[in-house]
Amino acid sequence: MTSKILIIVPAYNEEQAIVGTVQQLQQFDEYDYVVVNDGSTDRTKQILEENNFSHVTLPVNLGIGGAVQTGYRFAEHNGYDYAIQLDADGQHDPEDLRHLVAEMKKRNVDMLIGSRFLEKSNYKGSLTRRTGILYFNYLLRLIAGVNIMDPTSGYRIVNRRVIEWFAEDYPVDYPEVEVIVKLARKGYTIEETKVEMNARQGGTSSITAVKSVYYMSKVTFFSLIRSYL
């Protein structure tokens, strides 16, 4: 039986990159996709409508957690077996989609994360970003007992069980690491597979220096208290 697979593309002010990203996705007939337009203030909404791209437009901005959760709720409402998160800014290479799906089915895990660091890849992040990633890797090993080389990667696929969970409960901001802690602590299986990541096609990263300090503190704090209390 063929599995129903949904690609969730959260988008906030991605007028420059969204057409390219969706056109690449449309080459994969076997997967459905939905762009979650998170109350963008630029022309993202008009572009989605003009091009007749499959999308859901949130009337107000909910932030990354709320936008991604919208995708999971959509997947849950429409009976999808698997859901894949993919960034709208073109950083995630759609060429890896089939690889992600095939590995997910082969390994039969609950979540499979597309990783930049499993093998030598072309990814070149800033020193701050790489330090943060290393920090989260240690944090996850310490409190969740899992060794995830690329814990902040948003390129991930989950099964129906996790879709149902995320539809009900998903962190509001900086969700990537926190959900790994939650899933691992509840006994869900999480693995990684190698993917390529590109430079952004447009827009700007939402993570600044100040935000990265907040990011690390927030994730550490919430992961700890929600794991042990």
Place this chain on the structure above:
Amino acid sequence: MDTIHLIVLAAALFFFAVVVAMTAKNKLTDQYAFMWLLFSGIGLGMAIALPYLNRLAVTIGIAYMPSLIFLLAFLLILSLLIYHTALLSKQERRVRILVQEVAFLQRQIKHLGKEEN
């Protein structure tokens, strides 16, 4: 009964009456009304017991009785704040779900419109 006791008692009674009137006119929903009735009741109780608070303050080692009042008021306000933040968080979760469901409905409406055309 000295003047200050009378003033405090009158203020507490007035506040209690305001809460009761607002509850009666449905300006406070049940959950909040109950909380405010409880707190204004505590305030009224403290106003009545004002003369005894001196003794209580001395017993627990507070030399200046108004400090005890401020301490109790501070704790009461702090608990109110945390309660309101919890309610706000709950409302935020509900609003998020509503926004998501509205977005799904808008999508459905657009699809139905396209099918009709």
